[in-house]
Amino acid sequence: MWGWFHKWSSPRWFYQLSGRLLPWLAVLTALTLVAGVAWGLLFVPPDYKQGNSFRIIYIHVPAAAVAMAGYMVMAVAGAISLIWRIKLADMVMKCCAPIGAALTFLALVTGAIWGKPTWGTWWVWDARITSVLVLFFLYVGVLALYEAFDNKEAAGRACAILALVGAVNIPVIYWSVEWWYSLHQPASISFTGESSIHPSMLRPLILTIIGFYSFFAVSLLLFVRNEILNRERNTRWVRELILADSKV
Amino acid sequence: MHPLRRQRLMIVLFIVMAAGLAVALLGYALRQNINLFYPPSAIAAGEAPVGRDIRAGGMVLEGSIQRAADSLDVSFIVTDYQANVPVTYTGILPDLFSEGEGVVVAGQLDDQGVFRASQVLAKHDENYMPPEVSDALEKARPEG
Numbered sequence: 001m002w003g004w005f006h007k008w009s010s011p012r013w014f015y016q017l018s019g020r021l022l023p024w025l026a027v028l029t030a031l032t033l034v035a036g037v038a039w040g041l042l043f044v045p046p047d048y049k050q051g052n053s054f055r056i057i058y059i060h061v062p063a064a065a066v067a068m069a070g071y072m073v074m075a076v077a078g079a080i081s082l083i084w085r086i087k088l089a090d091m092v093m094k095c096c097a098p099i100g101a102a103l104t105f106l107a108l109v110t111g112a113i114w115g116k117p118t119w120g121t122w123w124v125w126d127a128r129i130t131s132v133l134v135l136f137f138l139y140v141g142v143l144a145l146y147e148a149f150d151n152k153e154a155a156g157r158a159c160a161i162l163a164l165v166g167a168v169n170i171p172v173i174y175w176s177v178e179w180w181y182s183l184h185q186p187a188s189i190s191f192t193g194e195s196s197i198h199p200s201m202l203r204p205l206i207l208t209i210i211g212f213y214s215f216f217a218v219s220l221l222l223f224v225r226n227e228i229l230n231r232e233r234n235t236r237w238v239r240e241l242i243l244a245d246s247k248v
Numbered sequence: 249m250h251p252l253r254r255q256r257l258m259i260v261l262f263i264v265m266a267a268g269l270a271v272a273l274l275g276y277a278l279r280q281n282i283n284l285f286y287p288p289s290a291i292a293a294g295e296a297p298v299g300r301d302i303r304a305g306g307m308v309l310e311g312s313i314q315r316a317a318d319s320l321d322v323s324f325i326v327t328d329y330q331a332n333v334p335v336t337y338t339g340i341l342p343d344l345f346s347e348g349e350g351v352v353v354a355g356q357l358d359d360q361g362v363f364r365a366s367q368v369l370a371k372h373d374e375n376y377m378p379p380e381v382s383d384a385l386e387k388a389r390p391e392g
Contacts, residue, residue, distance in 0.1 A: 049344060054376060083256040119352075119369045120342030126284040164260060165267040172271065179275075181283040182306060183352055188374040197376040228357035 009086040010238050011228045018221045025221070029214040033205055036207030044201050056114045058205060062212035063188075064132065068170055070100040070216055071135060074142070074165040075155035078160030088224075090156040091231070093163060095223035099216060101139035108132060119183060127176035128184035131169060138166040285352050291363075292331035298357050304333055305352040305371060313347055326351060326363070337365040345371035 007013050040058035048052035074096035081089035111129065112122045123129070142159045149155030179187045188197040195202055232238045249264030250259070275282065285305035286296045296302055304326055312325035323336045324347075335353050343350060355364045377385075 019328075045380070047376055048379040048382035057376070079260045082260055083253050090357050118344055118347075118372055119343070121369055124284070124369065127282050161263060164263050167264065168267045168271045172275075175374070179282075180273070181285050181287065183284055183305075183369060183371055185372050185374040188376055196374045198378060198381055200378060 009084070011088055011091075011232055013236075015225055015228050018225055022218065022221055025214055025218045028209055029218050032207050032211035032214060036204045036211050040201075040204035042209065043203055047171060047201075052102070053114060053117050054201075056110050057201075058208045059108040060107055060114065061205060063103045063110065063132055064207045064208050065131075065209060065217045066212040067100055067103040067107055067135060068173060070103065070220075071138070071163075071167065071170055073220075074100060075163045078163040080161045081156055082084065082164075090160075090229075091224050091227040092220070093142075093156070093160060095220055097139050097142040097146070097159075099219045099223065101136060101143065103141060103216070104136040104211075108136060124183050126182040126184055127180040128173065128182050131173045131176050135166075135173060138162070138169065141166075155207055159166050159237055184226070287328045288326055288333045289331040291333050291357065295385040296357055298359055301354070301356060303352055303354045304363055305337070305350070306333070308345070308347050308349055308351050310347045322357060325355065325392050327341075333363050334361070335365050337368050339368070341368055342370040363372075 004179055041055055044055070046052050074093050075198060077089045077093040077096065080086055081093060108129075111132075115124075116122050142162055145162055146155045146159050149158065177184050189195050189202065189205070197205070229238055272304070285303035288304065288306045290296060291304055296304070306326040306328045309325040309327045309332060314323050316322070320340065321336070322337050322341065323334065325332045325334050327333075335355075336354075337353070345368060350373055352369040353365040353372050354367040354369070356366075365382050370387060
């Protein structure tokens, strides 16, 4: 178990493994996103009340779901780097922030675009929408805090603490529509009972959700590989890698 | 586990628990203010302040919408099937506004118990289905 753990924490080993994994994940991302979006936008029947405007669900829901899951990845990576001082965990934490911020922004913008015709307003300070805005600020906060330190080790520790404290926001977002009266509707997808979205609309949604998760994984691996090369640029294996590349 | 790492693990758990406790207390203290709107039964029970900007939310009672013939004035009743609140509004209503649908109105309660709305928002529920399915459900529903 510990041997496996140490192997995982080696940037060099991670670089090699992620290189083998990336093409498969990229293909999975392209297939699920293209199929899910085409199916959702072109072939699924319109909603009985909202007509065609409901189709933004195929972007909005996956973006919001992965933005929250990505935050948990960031917080767990932060905890690992705090406890075990593993450099790779610190890199993963740092690299989650820009991707998560972009996805949260996408969820907020698509929600506003849908809210205008459906609710009659772009924005309302209800519990769900406000807590997602806080999520966006947390991501941006981690990004800014990391850059604010000259000492990268101190930066990593400060960001990990911020990420851990902010993790409280994730259950608040998730259950905000149950705990308080809000304008945002409760979840349509149920893991335990029957979903309140018709199966013909749910299937492409599941595809795009898988696609967004896979997109997050691809972007995270690319960001982390970049970070590894940057931080380990003075090591022998990176120099050998670059020399081998330049010969081809 | 190395004692130093165990100590750091404890610190991490402490941070998460302290943050969770702080947010739980904050949510408990603000529990009324985080609600976006008052349900009609709370307004009927006198929990909502009169003459202050508040929101009320519920369903538009079927058969209660009355439009003025010569202006954009509209009046309707918001209900949670326990209490009713009469609402007046002047302006254009959102697409999804109709009888039997969810609605959130912003405005002030006057001393007659009438809600003078300055904004009407349609509240969408979590149901998504194609029109044919909703027609079939409508037909299958027993009369009355």
